[in-house]
Amino acid sequence: MTLATATKRSANGASARRGADHGAWFLVLPALIPILVLSVGPLLYGITLAFTDSQSGRTEPTQWVGALNFQDLLHDTLFWDSFRIGLIWAFGVTVPQFFLALGLALLLNQPLRMRWLARALAIIPWAMPEVVVGIMWRLVYHPDAGVLNETLSNLGLGEGKDWLTGTATALFAVIVVGVWAGMPQTTVALLAGLQNTPRELHEAAAMDGAGAWRRFRTVTWPAIKPIALAITALNFIWNFNSFALVYVLTQGGPGGRTRLPMLFAYEEAFRYGQFGYAAAMGCVMVAVISVILAFYLVGRLKGGDES
Amino acid sequence: MMRTKKSTRAAQYTALAAYLVFLAFPFLWLISTAFKPARELGSLHPTWIPKDPTLENFRQAFDEQPLLQAAGNSLIAALSASLIAVVIATPMAYVMARHRNRVSKAATGWVVISQAFPFVLIIIPLFLILKNLHLINSLLGLIMVYVVWSLPFALWMLVGYVRAVPTELEEAAAVDGASKVRTFVSVVAPLLAPGIVATAMFAFITAWNEFFFALVLLKTPEKQTLPVILNRFIGSEGVADLGPLAAAAFLATIPSLVIFAIIQKRITGGMLAGAVKA
Numbered sequence: 045m046t047l048a049t050a051t052k053r054s055a056n057g058a059s060a061r062r063g064a065d066h067g068a069w070f071l072v073l074p075a076l077i078p079i080l081v082l083s084v085g086p087l088l089y090g091i092t093l094a095f096t097d098s099q100s101g102r103t104e105p106t107q108w109v110g111a112l113n114f115q116d117l118l119h120d121t122l123f124w125d126s127f128r129i130g131l132i133w134a135f136g137v138t139v140p141q142f143f144l145a146l147g148l149a150l151l152l153n154q155p156l157r158m159r160w161l162a163r164a165l166a167i168i169p170w171a172m173p174e175v176v177v178g179i180m181w182r183l184v185y186h187p188d189a190g191v192l193n194e195t196l197s198n199l200g201l202g203e204g205k206d207w208l209t210g211t212a213t214a215l216f217a218v219i220v221v222g223v224w225a226g227m228p229q230t231t232v233a234l235l236a237g238l239q240n241t242p243r244e245l246h247e248a249a250a251m252d253g254a255g256a257w258r259r260f261r262t263v264t265w266p267a268i269k270p271i272a273l274a275i276t277a278l279n280f281i282w283n284f285n286s287f288a289l290v291y292v293l294t295q296g297g298p299g300g301r302t303r304l305p306m307l308f309a310y311e312e313a314f315r316y317g318q319f320g321y322a323a324a325m326g327c328v329m330v331a332v333i334s335v336i337l338a339f340y341l342v343g344r345l346k347g348g349d350e351s
Numbered sequence: 352m353m354r355t356k357k358s359t360r361a362a363q364y365t366a367l368a369a370y371l372v373f374l375a376f377p378f379l380w381l382i383s384t385a386f387k388p389a390r391e392l393g394s395l396h397p398t399w400i401p402k403d404p405t406l407e408n409f410r411q412a413f414d415e416q417p418l419l420q421a422a423g424n425s426l427i428a429a430l431s432a433s434l435i436a437v438v439i440a441t442p443m444a445y446v447m448a449r450h451r452n453r454v455s456k457a458a459t460g461w462v463v464i465s466q467a468f469p470f471v472l473i474i475i476p477l478f479l480i481l482k483n484l485h486l487i488n489s490l491l492g493l494i495m496v497y498v499v500w501s502l503p504f505a506l507w508m509l510v511g512y513v514r515a516v517p518t519e520l521e522e523a524a525a526v527d528g529a530s531k532v533r534t535f536v537s538v539v540a541p542l543l544a545p546g547i548v549a550t551a552m553f554a555f556i557t558a559w560n561e562f563f564f565a566l567v568l569l570k571t572p573e574k575q576t577l578p579v580i581l582n583r584f585i586g587s588e589g590v591a592d593l594g595p596l597a598a599a600a601f602l603a604t605i606p607s608l609v610i611f612a613i614i615q616k617r618i619t620g621g622m623l624a625g626a627v628k629a
Contacts, residue, residue, distance in 0.1 A: 067530050067531025067532045067533075067535075068446050068450060068452070068454075068531055070442075070531075070532050071442035071443060071445060071446050071531065071532060071535060072442065072443050072446050072454055072455075072458075074438070074439035074442060074443070075439040075440050075442070075443035075502060075506070076443065076454070076458075078439065078495075078498060078499050078502070079458075079461065079499060079502060082477070082495060082496065082498075082499040083461075083465065083473065083499045083502075084461070085476075086473050086476035086477045086480065087468065087472060087473060087476075089476035089479075089480075090472040090473060090475055090476045091472070093475060093476060098479075144370075147366065147370075148370050151363055151366055151367050151370065154363055156360075156363060156364065156367055158364075158367060158371070159367065161371065162367060162370055162371055162374070164612075165371060165374040165375050165378075166374055167611055167612070168374065168375075168378055168608065169374070170611070171556065171604070171607040171608050171610075171611035172560070172604050172607065172608075173559070173560035173561075173562065173577070173578050173581075173603060173604065173607065174560065174562055174578075175560075175562050175578040175581050175582055175600075175603075176381075176578075176581065176600045176601075176603055176604050177377075179381075179581060179584075179585070179596060179597070179600040180377045180378065180380070180381040180597075180600060181377055182585070183377075183380055183381060183384050183593060183596075183597055184376075184377050184380050186593065188393075188395055188397075189384070189392045189393070189394075189397050189593055190380075190397070191376065191380045191397065191399070194396060194397050224373070224374075224377065227374075256359075278466060281466065281467050282466075284469075285467075285468075285469045285470065287470070287562075287563050288562040288563055288578075291562075291582075292562075292582060292585065305469070306469060306470070306471060309469070309471040310471060310563075310567075313471060313474075313475050314478075314567055319475050319479070322471060322475060323471075323472060323475050323476075325471065326469050326471045326472030326475070327472065329469040329471075329472070330467070330468070330469060330472060333467045333469070334467070337464075337467055
C-alpha cells in the first residue's frame with residue numbers, strides 16, 4: 045500500500061500529501077514507540093493488574109483473582125466516601141471556577157485600566173508548582189500565623205479557626221484553593237474565545253437595543269460555548285483526578301474528610317502495597333470519567349449541529 | 352466602540368479590584384512570610400509587612416533540606432524531558448496535522464483520552480516496570496515518565512502550530528521530488544521553530560512543577576526533585592518551620608514564573624489553536 049502511494053507521488057506531487065508513505069512512518073515512530081511502551085502498554089497492564097492480587101514486596105507469585113477486587117471495592121465504604129468527596133470536590137471547584145473565570149474574562153475583555161496587572165496575576169497560579177500553591181495556602185490558613193484568621197478577627201468575625209484541620213471546614217477550605225489554582229487556565233481559554241467574537245455583532249445588537257444580558261445570551265455565549273464546554277469537561281476530569289494540591293494541604297485529613305480518590309488509591313498502592321486493589325480503583329475512576337467524557341462529546345456534537 | 356455608562360464602569364472596576372485581591376493575596380502573603388523572622392511568625396497578630404525583615408529563612412531553608420541538589424535534579428529532569436519530548440513530538444505532530452490516516456486519527460484520540468487518565472492506573476504498572484529495570488529512585492526513570500507524560504500536550508500545541516504553516520511550500524517541495532522526511536526537516540521544521548521553543552518551555556515547566564510521579568518514583572533525598580523536597584519541609588505531622596518553608600517555596604516558583612512570563616502569549620495561542628481545532 046505504501047509502495048503504491050510512493051510511486052504515485054513522483055507522478056503527482058499533490059497526492060503525496062494525502063497518502064501515508066514510508067516517510068510518514070519515520071516521522072511518527074520516534075514518538076509512537078515511547079507512547080506504546082510507556083503509556084498504552086502500562087495502561088493495559090494496569091487494567092489487567094486490577095484482576096490480580098498483585099502486592100508490593102510479596103514473594104509468592106501474583107495470581108488472577110477475577111473480579112474479586114471489584115467485589116471488595118463495592119463493599120469498601122472508605123472508597124465510596126472518597127469517591128463522594130471526589131465528586132463534591134470536582135463539582136465544588138469546577139462550577140465556581142467557571143463562573144469566576146467567565147467574570148474575569150469578560151472584565152479583561154473590556155478596555156479597563158489595570159487589566160494588564162490582572163492578566164499578569166492570573167498567570168501566577170498557573171505557573172506555580174502545585175506543591176507551592178499548597179504550601180502558600182497553608183500559610184494563609186495557618187491558625188496563628190495566617191492572614192485569613194488575622195483578617196477575620198480584625199473584622200470581628202471570629203478567630204483562631206483551624207481551617208484545614210477542622211472537620212467542618214477542611215473540604216470547603218481545599219475547594220477554595222482548587223478554585224484559585226485552576227482559574228487562570230479557564231480564564232485564558234474563555235478570554236481567547238471572547239476575543240474571537242466579532243465586535244460588529246455586539247454593536248449591531250446594541251443598536252437594536254439589546255441590553256447587556258441579552259447581548260451576552262445572543263452574541264457572546266454562542267461564540268464561547270464550544271470552548272466553555274471543553275474547558276469545563278476537562279476541568280471536571282482534572283479536578284476529579286487531582287492529587288498534589290490536596291496532598292500538600294491536608295494529606296486527605298482530617299479523618300479522611302478531604303481524601304480524594306487519587307489520595308486513597310495512592311495510599312492503598314504505595315503505603316499498603318495493594319497494587320491490584322489500587323488498580324481496580326483506577327479502573328472504576330476511568331469508568332466514571334468515560335461517562336463524563338461521553339456526555340461532553342454528545343453535548344459537543346449537538347452544539348455543532350446548531351451552529 | 353460602544354459607550355459604557357459610568358455606573359457600569361464603576362461596577363467593573365470594583366469587580367476587577369476584587370479579582371486582583373483574590374489573585375494576589377496568597378502570593379503576597381507567601382513573600383511576606385518568607386521574609387519574617389521567627390519571632391514575628393510566632394506572634395498571634397501577624398502583619399502584612401515584616402517589621403524586621405530578614406534573609407535568615409532562606410539560609411535556614413538551605414540548611415534544612417538539600418535545596419540546591421533538588422533544584423539540580425529538577426533542572427536535569429525537566430530539561431531532558433522537555434528536549435526529548437519536542438524532538439520526538441514535532442515530526443509526529445506534523446503527520447497528525449497534515450495526514451488523515453489511521454495513525455494520526457489514533458494519535459489524536461490518544462491525546463484526548465490521555466487527558467482523562469487517573470495517573471494511579473499508569474503509575475502502578477510503570478512502577479513495576481521501572482523496578483524491574485532498576486530505574487526506581489533514578490532520574491532516568493523519571494525522565495522517561497515525564498517525556499511520555501508531556502507528549503499529549505506537546506503534540507496538541509504543535510499540531511496547532513503546524514496547521515498555521517501554509518501548505519504551499521510543502522507542495523512545492525513535493526513537486527521538486529523531496530521526500531516527506533526531507534520536506535519536514537528542511538521546509539516545515541524551521542518555520543515551526545518559535546512554536547517548538549514555546550512547547551519545550553511549557554513542557555519544561557510542567558516537569559519542573561510535577562509532584563506525583565516524582566513522589567512515587569524517587570525515594571532518597573539526594574535524588575528527589577524540588578517539589579518533593581519542598582513537601583519534606585512539611586513534616587509527616589504537618590508541623591512546619593513556616594519561615595524556611597515559605598522561603599523555599601518562593602524560590603522554587605521563580606524559574607517557572609520567569610519562563611511563563613516569556614511564553615505567556617504563545618501558550619495561549621498554541622493551546623487554543625489545538626483546543627479549538629482538535
